[in-house]
Amino acid sequence: MRDKPYCKAPWIGLAYEGTTGCKPCCEFQGADSKTLSRAEQLDPSNERHTMPWGFQGTHTEYVKSDYLKDFKKMMYEDEMNEGCRQCIDHEMVNARGWGKSRRQKFAKYKINEHGDNKIVRFDYRAGNKCNLSCRMCHPESSSMREEEEIKLGNITAIYRVLPNTNDVYDIDLSGCETLSILGGEPSIDLGVRKWIDHIQDLDVIARITTNATNTSKKWFDTLRKLKKLEILLSIDGTGAAQDFQRKGSVWADVKPNILKYKDEFEDVTIQITASAINFTIIDTWWEEMMELDVPVFCSAVTFPLAYNLSAIPDEIKATQVTWLKKWIDEKSTVTELREINEEIEWMTNKINRQVVEAKEAISILENYPYNPENNKKFKEVTKTMDGCRNENISQLHQRFKEIMND
Numbered sequence: 001m002r003d004k005p006y007c008k009a010p011w012i013g014l015a016y017e018g019t020t021g022c023k024p025c026c027e028f029q030g031a032d033s034k035t036l037s038r039a040e041q042l043d044p045s046n047e048r049h050t051m052p053w054g055f056q057g058t059h060t061e062y063v064k065s066d067y068l069k070d071f072k073k074m075m076y077e078d079e080m081n082e083g084c085r086q087c088i089d090h091e092m093v094n095a096r097g098w099g100k101s102r103r104q105k106f107a108k109y110k111i112n113e114h115g116d117n118k119i120v121r122f123d124y125r126a127g128n129k130c131n132l133s134c135r136m137c138h139p140e141s142s143s144m145r146e147e148e149e150i151k152l153g154n155i156t157a158i159y160r161v162l163p164n165t166n167d168v169y170d171i172d173l174s175g176c177e178t179l180s181i182l183g184g185e186p187s188i189d190l191g192v193r194k195w196i197d198h199i200q201d202l203d204v205i206a207r208i209t210t211n212a213t214n215t216s217k218k219w220f221d222t223l224r225k226l227k228k229l230e231i232l233l234s235i236d237g238t239g240a241a242q243d244f245q246r247k248g249s250v251w252a253d254v255k256p257n258i259l260k261y262k263d264e265f266e267d268v269t270i271q272i273t274a275s276a277i278n279f280t281i282i283d284t285w286w287e288e289m290m291e292l293d294v295p296v297f298c299s300a301v302t303f304p305l306a307y308n309l310s311a312i313p314d315e316i317k318a319t320q321v322t323w324l325k326k327w328i329d330e331k332s333t334v335t336e337l338r339e340i341n342e343e344i345e346w347m348t349n350k351i352n353r354q355v356v357e358a359k360e361a362i363s364i365l366e367n368y369p370y371n372p373e374n375n376k377k378f379k380e381v382t383k384t385m386d387g388c389r390n391e392n393i394s395q396l397h398q399r400f401k402e403i404m405n406d
Helices: 038-042 047-053 059-063 066-077 082-093 102-106 143-152 165-170 190-199 217-223 239-245 251-264 286-291 314-340 345-366 372-389 398-405
Strands: 013-017 021-023 121-125 178-182 205-210 228-234 268-274 296-300
Touching: 021 059, 059 066, 059 165, 082 102, 102 121, 143 372, 178 190, 190 217, 228 251, 239 251, 251 268, 286 314, 286 345, 296 345, 314 345, 372 398
Parallel strands: 013 121, 121 178, 178 205, 205 228, 228 268, 268 296
Antiparallel strands: 013 021
């Protein structure tokens, strides 16, 4: 029998998003995300989308809302909701780079079930303004994906920043331990810069997720205002793999930008979104990624199902797992030789870290069983997006030609 409440996020977590409203956690992806059609999931004018996905109103209204009451009740009485699939998958696979799921991290805190609680984890998304259109992204997180989905006819309404977003400045963050700033792309959103000015004196871990396309002095100076800064760089491969999955990215520009972040800031990590695109061809980019000597962790796509790793045929997964294991064996041999020759310690530590990272990538690949329905979705969605973007995934690698023609 599971513990109750199953997750404490409704009591001590808050995601405040300018496009979809308030909800207990930024990873919650809508109560009806499994049963709704793709168009229904994406359309912000659809009540079945907006209400489960987030409460559209001020934070003051949110804490008194039936939405939050129902969420708490769900955590006590209902089966785990499909909108919580991020944590469900995380705990089943146990392969994401930071170990515990969001739900498991919340478990250590004591809560007042029927009274007030301090927010310990706060996720802030000013809006969806973004300069990239990543294949696996959603319109509420990217203005460019929003434009694309409108063009495709999947949504009819345009995402707007909620009219009462100034309410966010009144939220009590005195108990907050971790504050995440998400996008869109935070570095080009003036709302984010205003928010950083607001929180700069807080003794809190500020975690910024950025696509590394902006390294301007103004942006870097803004980041330096934060006392405890962690930077996550959303990079999904190198070369053509990165540029195809994250449309608008130019690897020739992004690669030196990664190194700039590494040189300028102490805590920088590359966050790889493992999808049915980049993990089908991991052997084409993994080595170059490791050469950057920046820590990485992998987070698997949950939705859309078309880009979930379960869409990759087993035989292709096997080739990628075999390649990674061979890479690990080669690195392990190098480590042993360096230890024998008493090489400098940092090199050995670097290789050991990268071996762990490769093992995590293997774990992700091996723990998402092939699903032919998701493979079918992959072909359908990819064909549609290729047509919209005037691209052809078959030109990215021979494996995709085989998949699309199968």
